[in-house]
Amino acid sequence: MKVPLLDLKTHHKPIRRQLLDTAKKVIDSGHYILGPEVAALEKEIAAYSRVKFAVGVSSGTDALLLALMTAGIKPGDEIITSAFSFFATAGVIARLGATPVFADIDPRSYNLDASLLASAITPKTKAIIPVHLYGQCADMEPLLKLAAQRGLAVIEDAAQAIGAEYKGKRAGGIGLAGCLSFFPTKNLGALxxxxxxxxxxxxFARKALLLRVHGAEPKYYHKLLGANFRIDALQAALLRVKARRLDRWTAQRRQNAARYADLFRRAGLLESGVVGLPSVSHPQSTHGHIYHQYIIRVQRRDELRAYLKKKGIDTEIYYPLPLPLQECFKDLGYKPGDFPASEQAAQEILALPIYPELTRRQQAFVVDSIRQF
Ligand SMILES: Cc1ncc(COP(=O)(O)O)c(C=O)c1O
Incomplete structure (x- = not known):
């Protein structure tokens, strides 16, 4: 049996006709960048994420960059963020000439440990970027309280967390601004x-709209130094088709997560502590986790991964090296041992297939293969 990490061709099969018809409509419209499809998507995603304003952009990375530019981040500023995330979270900080200041994670949620933030703040600190990693919101309440006390902007990296809830709000709608990614593998992915x-x-929304188009208003009169952060009409139109199924897909991911937990328990892998399952940090909210990734913790992770690969089961490591230890950040002077929770996670985590179309048989095969190992 083959179990891929994700199967986008199968994922798109039930809506293939609609996607093709939509693409045709956009091609025939002659309108390819921004425009009515983008405006409609912005309205729909704003409503879905329970925010007032949404600005469609070229990628999740550009959403983060644009958010920092809109917040007025300048060279020399310091931005606190998680040591354990996808590179873009920190890359955008450095690209503006600002300094990423890393804080370690809570080892259960893999999100920023809010108790470590106060000691990272200096007079140069301007903002905090919490990451809602794997589809679960960071513990925002203590973070927001600290940010308010110290006058810091909070920009959420919600790239992996569309629709994840935290105390009645949704990812990206909790801080000053939030950033979503529609990279094809995301729960809501473009093509x-x-x-x-x-x-x-x-x-903030007005300024971001301006910066998205090189700061021009009107056309060819540049008020601000922006860039081209525009989103294609084609992607917006295709995303609108897919967004209608997002809740169903999320429900299927949650069902798969519950099924994994059940299968691991029955296999006796939990009591023995051989496998650590994702922990739900905000159990008061049943919609807290959207399971963009399903992450287990194991010892001898690399051996297990190779064993599963041989059996036809794909897995992935998100992420093998914490951000402060990346080569491009070596001038920041961090060293191994500075971020123990992130470094241990990098050694032990393994992402299992969790995509909506995953079958019960495939999941049973994954868990049984882990038990055999
Ligand atoms: C946590 C996180 N931040 C930022 C990004 C960047 O998004 P994109 O790939 O759309 O630029 C991603 C997605 O890859 C991500 O997972």
Whole structure:
């Protein structure tokens, strides 16, 4: 039996006709960048994410970059973020000439440990970027409280967490601004690159809209130094088709997560502590986790991964090296041992297939193969 990590061709099969018809419509419209499809998508995603404003952009990375530019981040500023995330979270900080200041994670949720933030703040700190890793919101309440006390902007990296809830709000709608990615493998993925910036702040949204088009208003009169962060009409139109199924797909991912937990328990792998399952940090919210990734913790992870590969089961490691230890950040002076929770996670985590179309048989095969190992 083959168990891929994700199967986008199968994922798109039930809506293939609609996607083709939509693509045809956009091709025939002659309108390919921004425009009515983008405006409609922005309205729909804003409503879905329970925010007032949404700005469609070229990628999740650009959403983060645009959010920082809109917040006025300049060279020399310091931005605190998680040591354990996809590279873009920190890359955008450095690209603006600002300094990423890393804080370690809570080893259960893999998200920023809010108790470590205060000691990372200096007079140069301007913002905090919590990451809602794997589809579960970071513990935002203590973080927001600290940010308010110290006058810091909070920009959520919600690239992996569309629709994840935290105390009645949704990922990307909790801080000053939030950033979504529509990279094809995301729970809501485009058929190319795309992203979105979310905010409830009208002035922030206005400035972001301006910066998205090289700061021009009117055309060819540049008020601000922006860039080209525009989203394609084609991606927006295709995303609108897919967004209608998002809740169903999320429900299927949650069902798969529950099934894994049950299968691992029955296999006797939990009591023995051989396998650690994802922990749900906000159990008061049944919609807290959207399971963008299903992450288990194991010893001898690399051996297990190779064993599963041989059996036809694909897995992935998100991420094998914490951000402060990346080569491009060596001038920041961090060293192994500085971020124990992130470093241990990097050694032990393994992402199992969790995509909506995964079958019960495939899941049983994955768990049985792990038990055999
Ligand atoms: C946590 C996180 N931040 C940022 C990004 C960047 O998004 P994109 O790939 O759309 O640029 C991603 C997605 O890859 C991500 O997972």
């Amino acid at each position: 190319g690159d795309a992203g979105m910036l979310l905010t409830n702040d009208a002035a």
